[in-house]
Amino acid sequence: MSENSAELLHGPLHQWHVDHGAKMAEFGGWLMPLQYDGVVAEHTAVRTAVGLFDVSHLGKAEIRGPGAAEFANRCLSNDLHRIGPGSAQYTLALTNEGTVTDDLIAYLRAEDDVFLIPNAANNAAVVAALEAANQAEDGRLSITNLHRDFGVFALQGPRSAAVMAALGLPEPAAYMSFVDATLTIGGAAVDLTVCRTGYTGEHGYEIVPRWGDAPAVWDALAAEVAKAQGLIAGLGARDTLRTEMGYALHGHELSTGISPVEAGIGWAVGWRKDAFWGREALLAQKAAGAPRKSVGLLAIDRGVPRADVHVLDAAGAVVGRTTSGTFSPTLGNGVALALVDPAVQLGDTLALDIRGRRLGVTVVKPPFVQVNVKN
Template identity: 80%
Template sequence: MSELSEELLHGPLHQWHVDHGAKMAEFGGWLMPLQYDGGGVVAEHTAVRTAVGLFDVSHLGKAEIRGAGAVAFANRCLSNDLERIQPGHAQYTLALTDRGTVTDDLIAYMRGEDDLFLIPNAANTAAVVAALEAARAAEGAELEITDLHRSYGVFAVQGPLANTVMAAVGLPQPADYMSFVDATVNINGADVALTVCRTGYTGELGYEVVPAWHDAAAVWEALAAAVEIAGGRAAGLGARDTLRTEMGYALHGHELSTEITPVEAGIGWAVGWKKAAFWGKEVLTAQKADGAPRKSVGLLATDRGVPRAGVNVLDAEGNIVGHTTSGTFSPTLGNGVALALVDPAVELGQALALDIRGRRLGVNVVKPPFVKASTKA
């Protein structure tokens, strides 16, 4: 085993990935599959768009807030408005700093007024839990806030044939987008408790399945067999990134960070502006009123070449007007695409260029997504 492998955390499916020819890479302190032998990123990406793909995203964090008033407490902390949803539904939300920038983006599962399950990003789980615990202590609230990072696996079944796979394994299929169910299903003769949410990160019809860590291998193997029968394949985090970039979905560390606000990132829809309180509200509200110094846009390549993150965006005169936050080749379009933070004066349809090691790559400003979403189909 390599020194890198020994330093990083392993998910519950680590050996399965190794046995199936996965190229492993570091994600948020975890060693996770980047792609598998037998096709690579493009084949896995295409399987999700045309059939079905199965992702192991067990590196994602898990946490829980329990006790009287748990949801009301979280609503005073996190950006979105939990009063907009009911038990049995999940919500995309943000943990902000006192400067209105993004500590993390996460999904909040409301099981009841006194029980909230959270899925933050892997590298940020400890920071989110610490911020919540500090707020709890400041309020003197009698709540239990627990880091459950290694208590659950998380698998994403994504693609037009996702329902076929779920039915084949006997898993529930919540009807409404961002709704979830807690269920007990029979996997190979054993009862397994898990949560299934109608969500994902690809723009396709799909579900995220959350079993206990010790049941993860059995659930994964059942899903992997059903995916193969349906003509799909296991997919690594390389395809997950190309899929989410095609949809213009923000990724923490790229479009979101402690130096970027949700107004700049174009996800103000994840902020409950009318709420009495949330972390960073005063600063963020002022930025919304005054206008942000940057905005997020999509860039579609007009020249041959692959955009990359962290390169300068240039106007027609060669002036730097921003920088890319993500960039990749879109297998669906057969073209380069990027997301960028740019000067607010940049307009849709404007011709710009990326400085790729001294070579200019022409791009046009567009509004994401780059491809049509099927998420709510």
């Protein structure tokens, strides 16, 4: 826990987490639950049953007004023309240099209404960049920071659909589609949004209630998760789950020092669009070839990989640096993500310099774990 925890922001369920014995930690300026029953138990529950995460620290913002979707499409990397109203899209806010200010989810509600979920620490920066772009045009759109207007819960795992059905919540039509729904709690109707997405690789949902409704919605979800032999899960398990899938995390695989080409997420860029922030720089890097590439590393020695350590070749020369590293509860083995020299190939045997000790690893293509979900 941060020494300055009193200065950290609290989500709508802060007291619930404290009362239920959560180990709390700082995430993007917010004090959030790291674990309850332990990272391994919570991780395993998501892979085998169901887990419920409070991720209300995530940002929220809105673009409204005539042409809101077209405006968002001129700013953000992905192509909103690929989806229609009622669908969500993973996209990026880039710098002029083509590196990543933030990765976020854009909910296309209508051509005049786009709801955004950035990362917690970057919400204000994304809103400020959008507002600056709006003012540079005609300033007619409304760009609103809604960070503390909504909670966000992630329900993940093979039994997540059963939990939703037990609560009478609708199933969105497809992966990355969303619906507005009503949950009846104690005779009162509570409005929320349900999106078929998540950050674990498992079948799952992200549920977005109003901030003031969040505790009641959480209690209803938690009760059904318990009936399904699932667990409340903290952000520690969320990190091990996403690392097993090879999913990028801002501040690790993505940053203002890393481009989407280097990170291997060029699929989140609308390359044929006429405009998005950082377009010219990114096109130039793509044409010239990125100086680094992202790979997965599977430990072949006993030990746990760590983030931000050197990757060495057989001769001991530095060929990269890890961006994430952890123990995979599913595999019972160490895994890592790294940015390495383009000459590194799948199947190469390398080593990590862990405080002067070499940990052998093999270069692989993520995901490290195969799940029975077609997203």
